[in-house]
Amino acid sequence: MxxxxxxxxxxxxxxxxxxxxxxxxTSPDLxxxxxxxxxxxxxxxxxxxxxEESGAIYCLLSGWLALxxxxxxxxxxxxxxxxxxxxxxxSSADSHxxxxxxxxxxxxxxxxxxxxxxxxxxxxDPCMRRIEAVTIAASLSRMSERMLRLGxxxxxxxxxxxxxxxxxxxxxxxxxxxxxxxxxxxxxxxGDFVGLSSVHVCRTLxxxxxxxxxxxxxxxxxxxxxxxxxxxxxxxxxxxxxAEIISAR
Amino acid sequence: MxxxxxxxxxxxxxxxxxxxxxxxxTSPDLxxxxxxxxxxxxxxxxxxxxxEESGAIYCLLSGWLALxxxxxxxxxxxxxxxxxxxxxxxSSADSHxxxxxxxxxxxxxxxxxxxxxxxxxxxxDPCMRRIEAVTIAASLSRMSERMLRLGxxxxxxxxxxxxxxxxxxxxxxxxxxxxxxxxxxxxxxxGDFVGLSSVHVCRTLxxxxxxxxxxxxxxxxxxxxxxxxxxxxxxxxxxxxxAEIISAR
DNA sequence: CGATAATTTGAGACGTTTCAAAGCGGGTGG
DNA sequence: CCACCCGCTTTGAAACGTCTCAAATTATCG
Numbered sequence: 001m002x003x004x005x006x007x008x009x010x011x012x013x014x015x016x017x018x019x020x021x022x023x024x025x026t027s028p029d030l031x032x033x034x035x036x037x038x039x040x041x042x043x044x045x046x047x048x049x050x051x052e053e054s055g056a057i058y059c060l061l062s063g064w065l066a067l068x069x070x071x072x073x074x075x076x077x078x079x080x081x082x083x084x085x086x087x088x089x090x091s092s093a094d095s096h097x098x099x100x101x102x103x104x105x106x107x108x109x110x111x112x113x114x115x116x117x118x119x120x121x122x123x124x125d126p127c128m129r130r131i132e133a134v135t136i137a138a139s140l141s142r143m144s145e146r147m148l149r150l151g152x153x154x155x156x157x158x159x160x161x162x163x164x165x166x167x168x169x170x171x172x173x174x175x176x177x178x179x180x181x182x183x184x185x186x187x188x189x190x191g192d193f194v195g196l197s198s199v200h201v202c203r204t205l206x207x208x209x210x211x212x213x214x215x216x217x218x219x220x221x222x223x224x225x226x227x228x229x230x231x232x233x234x235x236x237x238x239x240x241x242x243a244e245i246i247s248a249r
Numbered sequence: 250m251x252x253x254x255x256x257x258x259x260x261x262x263x264x265x266x267x268x269x270x271x272x273x274x275t276s277p278d279l280x281x282x283x284x285x286x287x288x289x290x291x292x293x294x295x296x297x298x299x300x301e302e303s304g305a306i307y308c309l310l311s312g313w314l315a316l317x318x319x320x321x322x323x324x325x326x327x328x329x330x331x332x333x334x335x336x337x338x339x340s341s342a343d344s345h346x347x348x349x350x351x352x353x354x355x356x357x358x359x360x361x362x363x364x365x366x367x368x369x370x371x372x373x374d375p376c377m378r379r380i381e382a383v384t385i386a387a388s389l390s391r392m393s394e395r396m397l398r399l400g401x402x403x404x405x406x407x408x409x410x411x412x413x414x415x416x417x418x419x420x421x422x423x424x425x426x427x428x429x430x431x432x433x434x435x436x437x438x439x440g441d442f443v444g445l446s447s448v449h450v451c452r453t454l455x456x457x458x459x460x461x462x463x464x465x466x467x468x469x470x471x472x473x474x475x476x477x478x479x480x481x482x483x484x485x486x487x488x489x490x491x492a493e494i495i496s497a498r
Numbered sequence: 499c500g501a502t503a504a505t506t507t508g509a510g511a512c513g514t515t516t517c518a519a520a521g522c523g524g525g526t527g528g
Numbered sequence: 529c530c531a532c533c534c535g536c537t538t539t540g541a542a543a544c545g546t547c548t549c550a551a552a553t554t555a556t557c558g
Contacts, residue, residue: 051489051492051493067393069393069394069396069397071397071401071402071484072484073484075401077396077397077400077401079393079396079397089382089386091382091386092386092387092389092390092492092493092494093383093386093387093390093492093493093494093495093496093497094492094493094495094497095382095383095386095497097492097493099386099389099390099393099493100393133338133340133344134342134344136385137338137340137341137342137344137348138341138342139389140341140348140388140389140392141341141342141348143389143392143393143396144316144318144328144348144349144392145318146396147318147326147328147392147395147396147399148318148320148326148328150396150399150400150444151326151399151441151443151444152320152324152326152444153320154545155545155546186503186504186505187504187505188504192400194400195399195400195401196546196547197546197547197548198504198505199505199506199507199546199547199548199549200545200546200547202504202505202506202507203506203507203546205505206505206506206507218554218555219504219505219555219556235320235321235322240300243300243341243342243343243346244300244341244342244343244346244348245341245342246342246343247342247343248342248343248344403513404513404514435535435536435537436536436537437536445514445515446514446515446516447536447537448514448515448516448517448537448538448539449513449514449515451536451537451538451539452514452538452539455538455539467523468523468536468537
């Protein structure tokens with residue numbers, strides 16, 4: 001695990017995602033808010049530590065985030081991966097500390113909006129409510145799909161599910177028309193995401209390649225050759241999954 | 250797995266939970282709404298099937314619910330356990346099908362409130378917003394704590410965590426002052442909850458009893474003799490956990 | 499081009515599952 | 529009221545999947 005510092009500096013790679021266009025039904029007020037609090041974070045930055053004081057909402061404009069938890073002995077579980085256009089509410093039930101650690105998986109631009117400003121916007125613009133409800137529903141849905149495979153489910157189906165889920169979500173935001181994308185994670189990260197050791201992630205990935213379902217190029221460039229077969233291995237109905245985790249628009 | 254039917258009949262056992270008193274800052278309107286849509290379900294009823302059309306919000310007044318997912322080959326993962334005073338929003342991102350199966354773990358009374366009525370109440374009473382936000386935050390927090398242990402974490406720590414979480418939540422609603430409660434689940438259910446086979450749940454439970462941390466009596470009566478030690482095995486900081494999953498009030 | 503991090507592969511250890519069978523308990527019908 | 533039955537728990541033994549350790553290989557970056 002690298003030792004990432006809290007960074008605000010501009011990063012190196014071209015950003016993924018198209019900013020405001022990602023947020024549906026965007027009011028001028030929201031656009032303004034996002035622009036005002038817009039910040040860049042380099043890969044591996046920690047935006048928020050778990051149990052830390054938290055008074056802001058995080059809107060991802062470009063790049064990838066990981067929400068993670070750490071065990072006492074320093075092992076990491078990635079609870080969710082956040083893509084451009086998604087919103088993170090880090091406040092837990094006590095409404096002032098964070099339930100999660102927020103880190104960047106690559107260079108990312110994020111609008112860190114203070115809760116007060118967010119609440120004002122919410123009150124002013126009724127359609128914000130719907131966006132939020134849908135965001136939360138999608139996040140619960142995909143978390144529970146992953147839990148299902150963490151509990152029951154082999155290494156193959158966990159990896160296959162993760163690749164399928166990411167693929168579908170990327171398509172929904174127009175990042176990948178074909179089933180071909182770059183995962184900005186190491187095999188270690190992917191292991192922390194699906195509950196496997198990095199060694200076994202490697203083996204599983206290679207088994208999937210050998211069987212021709214996917215192929216991988218340098219540093220986690222994934223090509224899905226047969227999405228239906230991958231979904232089969234994941235044990236997921238693609239249409240049902242899309243309905244559950246993709247906003248209706 | 251039993252074959253539970255969709256039941257609406259009154260059940261047999263005395264209900265757990267005190268109805269309206271559980272919902273904080275309860276407005277007369279909410280009380281009225283809960284009373285109107287109040288229904289009883291016997292143990293093992295399925296209130297909602299996954300991917301089914303869903304147009305209601307479920308407020309649990311008494312008893313226990315399980316939110317579960319099924320794999321293609323019929324295995325079940327319990328995603329969350331719901332206690333009296335908690336609210337379930339089954340709508341997924343497409344906002345009209347359910348992301349989860351809802352079932353009763355014992356006789357339960359539930360207010361099944363149509364979305365329209367709920368939305369009206371939400372619009373009328375601003376404090377509903379806060380209740381909902383806190384409910385969702387708590388649910389995300391405890392789901393992610395469980396994911397952390399599903400991914401990393403031994404059988405012992407998974408079971409220990411589940412028992413700890415339930416204990417803390419029961420205390421918060423005044424159901425159990427001492428660390429002594431009845432779990433309305435079989436060992437199979439508990440296994441489906443923490444991602445273990447029922448056989449291994451049994452072994453783990455007995456190991457925990459033999460070491461004196463807990464003891465179990467007939468059909469899942471749990472007594473926690475040393476909550477701190479149990480929390481230690483679970484790898485959880487009790488105060489941090491309470492802050493994350495218990496509403497501030 | 500050397501240093502450092504990430505991937506790949508092998509072999510053995512470990513924890514959990516599966517299969518099987520034996521106790522226990524509670525409910526039902528005779 | 530007893531006997532039976534069925535579901536749940538308990539225990540053992542073997543099989544299986546994943547992890548750990550270790551070393552070789554390959555990419556990345558200064």
